[in-house]
Amino acid sequence: MYTPRTQAALDCPVLPAGFSPKCSSIQRLHSKPTLLYRTGKKWFPPRGPEAQRPSKELVPVFNHPITKVWNDDLGWEVVKVMDVHEIRFTTIDVVRFRADEVSEDDECSGEARYSVLSPVTIWVGVFPGLVTATAAHDVAKIILDLLKVYQIADVDIEFRESLHVSNVGPQLFKAVDAEDPLVHVVSPLTPLLGLCISTRARPDSQGTMALYLNKGDGSDDLLGLSCRHVLFGNQEANVDYIYHPSSPSKDVLFLGNRAYKDIIEATEASISLYTHAAQRSKNTIKGSGKDANTVHDETKANQSDVGSSLAEAEKVLKAFTK
Structure with a gap:
């Protein structure tokens, strides 16, 4: 629920408490998140006139003690810590980073020689501009203490600015019978x-x-x-x-855009059609009943038909309002 997929890794130095300047992620990654604060080892930028930051990629976590307690208990405790300290987070992920490192002999060229897997990281995304590095530092210390309760000590904490965009829309409707008043509107929105x-x-x-x-x-x-x-x-x-x-x-x-527009127009047209049909039926019934002494059998039959049409129109309109 609180671990949606993310697509980037960070490459910035550890920020001390109270340190506010932000650090952008490496340029080769798609989302380029901005780091607020991180725990762990101090980071040193690559040296040399043509040195480049090594590229990183996000990888899942499998064989680690945190996977046994995260979804059932620990993850929710981390969420509680965020809520208590008013950290407006967007995502909380348990991840690793795989990076291409360089040997000491090739530091100047920046040429990658081998891959290194980072420690397990609790990767916290927060709304841009709403969380300071100091606040992230304080909460990270609390989370590290919480991890000790679970006897987990080899996990880093990172905070970065991010916005979470859900790729999941509302559920589709169930298929309806041909006699259903909304069959023409609902059919394109069912998993048929x-x-x-x-x-x-x-x-x-x-x-x-x-x-x-x-x-x-x-x-x-x-x-x-x-x-x-x-x-x-x-x-x-x-x-x-x-x-x-x-x-x-x-x-x-x-x-697509065209199909969505067609469904909206078809729905609006159906509502308009049945609204006018209901009003016409009401006017017909009202007009035919002005003089009760002149109502013949044919008129009564017509009133019955109009009444059925009115009931059908009102049934459809009621279904639209659900």
């Missing part, structure tokens, strides 16, 4: 075959998801099958796409 999809990079280009495939291997996940041109433009090479956690994701969206 032929869902209209697009991408975040190309929302004006859209297509359909043909069918569902079970991922297999005991997983409950479903995969969607679609044509390549729906997800990739003509400017992209026709090669296999392989997702990498440290690279920008290619997000698939439900509904």
Whole structure:
């Protein structure tokens, strides 16, 4: 719940309490977060006229004691610490950083020689401009003391500014019967075959998801099958796409711009249609009942039909307001 995916790593010196200047992340990463405070070993910048900061990537944590207590207990205790000290966080992740380091003989050139895996890090994202380095320092000390209670001592704490954008939208509607008053509006928003999809990079280009495939291997996940041109433009090479956690994701969206506009217009048109139908039925019933002595059998039958139309229109309008 509080560990959404993030895509970057930091490379800045440890900041002492009260130290406010901010440090940007390395330039080779996609999100380029700004560091507020970090614990751990002191960092030294690479030396030499052409030295560059080594690139880093985010990697998951598996065989570590923190994984056994984080989701059930420890993670929520960290959240409580943040709330008590009014740290307005956006994300809290347990991660490692893998970096390309250089040997002492190649420090001047900055040429990478081997990879190094960082200690496990509690990586805290906070809203930009709302948390100071001093506040982050104080909270980090409390979290380190909390880790000692769980007999965990080899974990660093890092605070950086970030904004969390959720890639999950509202759930789709369940399929409805053909007699349902909202069938024409709800049908495009149900997980039936032929869902209209697009991408975040190309929302004006859209297509359909043909069918569902079970991922297999005991997983409950479903995969969607679609044509390549729906997800990739003509400017992209026709090669296999392989997702990498440290690279920008290619997000698939439900509904493109055109399909979304069509659904909005269709919904508004349906509401307008049934509103006018209900009003016409009311006026008809009211007009036909002015002189009760002249009401014939044919008129009564007509009133019954109009009454049924009114009931149907009101039923649909009531469904729209739910």
